[in-house]
Amino acid sequence: xxxxxxxxxxxxxxxxxxxxxxxxxxxxxxxxxxxxxxxxxxxxxxxxxxxxxxxxxxxxxxxxxxxxxxxxxxxxxxxxxxxxxxxxxxxxxxxxxxxxxxxxxxxxxxxxxxxxxxxxxxxxxxxxxxxxxxxxxxxxxxxxxxxxxxxxxxxxxxxxxxxxxxxxxxxxxxxxxxxxxxxxxxxxxxxxxxxxxxxxxxxxxxxxxxxxxxxxxxxxxxxxxxxxxxxxxxxxxxxxxxxxxxxxxxxxxxxxxxxxxxxxxxxxxxxxxxxxxxxxxxxxxxxxxxxxxxxxxxxxxxxxxxxxxxxxxxxxxxxxxxxxxxxxxxxxxxxxxxxxxxxxxxxxxxxxxxxxxxxxxxxxxxxxxxxxxxxxxxxxxxxxxxxxxxxxxxxxxxxxxxxxxxxxxxxxxxxxxxxxxxxxxxxxxxxxxxxxxxxxxxxxxxxxx
Amino acid sequence: xxxxxxxxxxxxxxxxxxxxxxxxxxxxxxxxxxxxxxxxxxxxxxxxxxxxxxxxxxxxxxxxxxxxxxxxxxxxxxxxxxxxxxxxxxxxxxxxxxxxxxxxxxxxxxxxxxxxxxxxxxxxxxxxxxxxxxxxxxxxxxxxxxxxxxxxxxxxxxxxxxxxxxxxxxxxxxxxxxxxxxxxxxxxxxxxxxxxxxxxxxxxxxxxxxxxxxxxxxxxxxxxxxxxxxxxxxxxxxxxxxxxxxxxxxxxxxxxxxxxxxxxxxxxxxxxxxxxxxxxxxxxxxxxxxxxxxxxxxxxxxxxxxxxxxxxxxxxxxxxxxxxxxxxxxxxxxxxxxxxxxxxxxxxxxxxxxxxxxxxxxxxxxxxxxxxxxxxxxxxxxxxxxxxxxxxxxxxxxxxxxxxxxxxxxxxxxxxxxxxxxxxxxxxxxxxxxxxxxxxxxxxxxxxxxxxxxxxxxxxxxxxxxxxxxx
Numbered sequence: 001x002x003x004x005x006x007x008x009x010x011x012x013x014x015x016x017x018x019x020x021x022x023x024x025x026x027x028x029x030x031x032x033x034x035x036x037x038x039x040x041x042x043x044x045x046x047x048x049x050x051x052x053x054x055x056x057x058x059x060x061x062x063x064x065x066x067x068x069x070x071x072x073x074x075x076x077x078x079x080x081x082x083x084x085x086x087x088x089x090x091x092x093x094x095x096x097x098x099x100x101x102x103x104x105x106x107x108x109x110x111x112x113x114x115x116x117x118x119x120x121x122x123x124x125x126x127x128x129x130x131x132x133x134x135x136x137x138x139x140x141x142x143x144x145x146x147x148x149x150x151x152x153x154x155x156x157x158x159x160x161x162x163x164x165x166x167x168x169x170x171x172x173x174x175x176x177x178x179x180x181x182x183x184x185x186x187x188x189x190x191x192x193x194x195x196x197x198x199x200x201x202x203x204x205x206x207x208x209x210x211x212x213x214x215x216x217x218x219x220x221x222x223x224x225x226x227x228x229x230x231x232x233x234x235x236x237x238x239x240x241x242x243x244x245x246x247x248x249x250x251x252x253x254x255x256x257x258x259x260x261x262x263x264x265x266x267x268x269x270x271x272x273x274x275x276x277x278x279x280x281x282x283x284x285x286x287x288x289x290x291x292x293x294x295x296x297x298x299x300x301x302x303x304x305x306x307x308x309x310x311x312x313x314x315x316x317x318x319x320x321x322x323x324x325x326x327x328x329x330x331x332x333x334x335x336x337x338x339x340x341x342x343x344x345x346x347x348x349x350x351x352x353x354x355x356x357x358x359x360x361x362x363x364x365x366x367x368x369x370x371x372x373x374x375x376x377x378x379x380x381x382x383x384x385x386x387x388x389x390x391x392x393x394x395x396x397x398x399x400x401x402x403x404x405x406x407x408x409x410x411x412x413x414x415x416x417x418x419x420x421x422x423x424x425x426x427x428x429x430x431x432x433x434x435x436x437x438x439x440x441x442x443x444x445x446x447x448x449x
Numbered sequence: 450x451x452x453x454x455x456x457x458x459x460x461x462x463x464x465x466x467x468x469x470x471x472x473x474x475x476x477x478x479x480x481x482x483x484x485x486x487x488x489x490x491x492x493x494x495x496x497x498x499x500x501x502x503x504x505x506x507x508x509x510x511x512x513x514x515x516x517x518x519x520x521x522x523x524x525x526x527x528x529x530x531x532x533x534x535x536x537x538x539x540x541x542x543x544x545x546x547x548x549x550x551x552x553x554x555x556x557x558x559x560x561x562x563x564x565x566x567x568x569x570x571x572x573x574x575x576x577x578x579x580x581x582x583x584x585x586x587x588x589x590x591x592x593x594x595x596x597x598x599x600x601x602x603x604x605x606x607x608x609x610x611x612x613x614x615x616x617x618x619x620x621x622x623x624x625x626x627x628x629x630x631x632x633x634x635x636x637x638x639x640x641x642x643x644x645x646x647x648x649x650x651x652x653x654x655x656x657x658x659x660x661x662x663x664x665x666x667x668x669x670x671x672x673x674x675x676x677x678x679x680x681x682x683x684x685x686x687x688x689x690x691x692x693x694x695x696x697x698x699x700x701x702x703x704x705x706x707x708x709x710x711x712x713x714x715x716x717x718x719x720x721x722x723x724x725x726x727x728x729x730x731x732x733x734x735x736x737x738x739x740x741x742x743x744x745x746x747x748x749x750x751x752x753x754x755x756x757x758x759x760x761x762x763x764x765x766x767x768x769x770x771x772x773x774x775x776x777x778x779x780x781x782x783x784x785x786x787x788x789x790x791x792x793x794x795x796x797x798x799x800x801x802x803x804x805x806x807x808x809x810x811x812x813x814x815x816x817x818x819x820x821x822x823x824x825x826x827x828x829x830x831x832x833x834x835x836x837x838x839x840x841x842x843x844x845x846x847x848x849x850x851x852x853x854x855x856x857x858x859x860x861x862x863x864x865x866x867x868x869x870x871x872x873x874x875x876x877x878x879x880x881x882x883x884x885x886x887x888x889x890x891x892x893x894x895x896x897x898x899x900x901x902x903x904x905x906x907x908x909x910x911x912x913x914x915x916x917x918x919x920x
Contacts, residue, residue, distance in 0.1 A: 043516075043517075050528075084500075147712055149835070192835060193833065261594045268636070383638050388914045389840065407866060413916070447913065
């Protein structure tokens with residue numbers, strides 16, 4: 001099948017060239033996935049799917065046209081090729097348009113294995129058993145857990161093929177397998193929920209169902225009795241999952257397109273100190289067995305490791321080839337996409353380099369503060385740097401986690417927050433493809449009563 | 450646009466038989482074909498024109514509380530019957546070969562268009578963006594970036610099930626939007642965005658013009674220059690009419706969806722007939738509004754969209770049901786079963802959710818506040834269904850002092866617990882307004898178009914997240 005699909009991608013690309021495109025590129029994806037959720041020891045739902053699609057990008061005299069389809073029939077492919085060329089007439093003549101320059105293509109990195117045969121062969125039974133086990137562990141964890149929003153497991157297998165008239169032809173195949181659980185705890189007056197999940201490319205890297213279940217249950221139960229606290233300035237600690245969200249927001253401001261449009265609070269800070277010395281942030285497209293690891297990006301450019309912040313100094317922004325040409329720089333291999341979308345700039349395995357302190361040591365040093373384990377809202381504005389998000393978690397008193405807290409917001413400005421980041425833990429955890437540890441901010445505004 | 454059925458009716462019936470071969474209670478075939486067009490403009494140039502086609506079939510089988518689902522984007526017989534048998538896997542009774550017949554039911558037409566959006570020339574869509582761009586650029590020299598997008602889709606669906614239902618619909622939808630970045634003194638950047646559309650004909654934009662869209666986006670951004678830090682803590686807030694209805698959608702709407710109620714994970718579970726909001730609050734979810742973004746002739750299970758009173762004068766009256774949760778709870782569906790595409794299972798969702806008008810004039814409401822915040826525009830919002838906590842980013846806010854609008858404020862978020870906030874509603878305006886048609890709601894990874902609406906509203910004791918601590 002592999003050769004047949006590579007040949008199809010190439011054939012559609014060549015057909016576009018014959019139909020009047022100066023440059024053409026086909027990004028083709030094929031996949032299958034399965035997911036199971038259970039309730040009360042039985043299957044709640046079981047979903048299985050196969051999917052496929054291709055996106056065709058053409059340039060006609062520096063004008064861009066893009067079409068995608070999940071229909072691979074001869075007539076559908078004929079239609080999309082001519083439509084792509086005619087759509088290009090509607091867009092602007094832009095000299096920065098085009099496929100990657102030959103100099104940015106070239107030898108692909110050895111990223112190691114991305115495909116696990118064991119995941120590809122997982123029987124539905126495994127998912128059902130693992131989910132039922134998680135449900136049992138959660139229900140016996142604490143009598144205050146009365147229901148579960150969802151608990152389940154799944155896997156997917158995906159193949160990517162790229163054929164580009166810039167001279168790039170490539171493909172890769174990957175797997176992923178995951179477990180998730182979101183229990184609900186109640187003390188009679190309040191309901192609280194939390195979740196945990198683990199997703200890996202390889203079966204042997206996956207946490208056990210028991211570990212995922214216990215983690216999810218403990219996080220829900222400890223939020224019971226949550227109260228609002230007074231509006232005040234406090235030291236604030238983010239657990240590793242919240243820290244992952246924070247560094248993702250920061251990386252959003254390093255998107256070369258936002259920087260070029262001056263729509264980033266970091267636009268003018270290249271080479272400047274934006275965080276303390278212990279802050280190092282890397283976009284690692286080559287992280288071994290990483291969920292976002294691949295040999296090439298969405299337009300066939302080799303993937304790499306890009307240090308974004310080194311010892312607190314802003315070192316680089318992220319680019320695809322179009323934005324790189326506009327900004328007169330080079331692509332960093334960060335064109336991210338699915339077959340239904342044009343390449344856009346995105347991170348691979350974004351990783352905050354861990355520090356040396358344990359999370360306990362970080363908490364110990366705080367007489368009074370807030371430990372955040374869940375956030376609500378999208379209030380991290382990477383254009384203005386304004387940051388204000390709803391937060392749930394626990395109060396820190398004399399270095400210990402005490403009273404649960406809800407209905408407060410944590411606010412500040414991303415510039416200040418970065419400078420306020422006075423501790424990074426040694427507990428690196430990958431939340432999906434983003435890796436981060438416990439982090440502490442010296443002082444942020446906590447809004448409540 | 451072809452008017453042939455998406456899949457032949459006899460084939461649908463044979464698929465239903467195959468899906469029932471292990472003795473399930475119910476089976477359904479959902480067929481979809483969706484054609485998308487999008488145009489984007491930035492940096493004074495039309496960046497891209499795009500077109501996409503997605504088609505596929507999802508087969509759902511229900512056996513007791515168990516659901517089996519399989520989908521395929523291959524439409525050949527082999528792939529379709531494989532999907533039907535895969536979905537049937539969850540049933541374990543002994544089956545026998547049985548035939549299922551389906552027939553069409555009458556349905557309303559709330560958004561029939563003479564010309565489908567997929568059939569309107571792309572160049573006409575592009576021209577709207579060119580007009581929006583020049584309007585925004587000309588609005589003020591401090592406008593530095595203008596990004597405009599057009600997106601439309603023409604979706605055809607067909608649903609057949611073992612209860613004999615056969616339903617089809619064509620759902621057009623479009624939206625124009627403009628985002629503006631302005632730069633003031635000292636590198637200060639502010640943004641504004643506006644847009645709208647719905648299940649409307651292309652001629653809608655003769656009156657909802659790109660000039661109007663661009664002017665509003667630019668006005669918002671320029672108005673926010675020089676914004677001051679907002680004071681954190683409890684305050685009285687006044688919400689502007691229209692899009693502010695997103696607050697209602699998040700703060701109570703999601704918690705009234707039947708899946709959360711059945712699982713006992715919503716704080717509104719078991720509260721039917723109880724007081725959950727101030728007497729002034731009546732909340733309606735209405736899938737029947739002509740041409741609105743959230744309206745449905747049929748939901749994605751083939752049932753008619755309905756007008757539903759969820760909360761009446763503060764009392765909880767009803768929940769929103771899809772057929773699965775309705776069956777399991779001994780209720781009837783409210784036509785609220787929706788899904789993003791054939792790749793997803795349906796679940797109870799909102800359509801157009803709004804708060805019924807009250808008696809006060811908007812002016813009187815503003816004048817009634819001695820000290821507080823006027824929330825003119827909202828960014829996004831999110832809710833934790835279980836504990837009821839919600840959060841909203843207020844993208845355009847002004848200080849309210851002595852009954853008058855004052856300086857713009859930045860970094861304002863509203864946070865609260867759904868029912869508590871609704872109990873603190875003290876004034877409701879007589880100026881009902883629906884949003885211009887730009888809402889998309891996300892739940893469990895599925896996005897569906899929705900409408901929201903609200904008259905001017907005063908809420909007391911709302912927690913305002915800001916950056917300035919009161920001294």
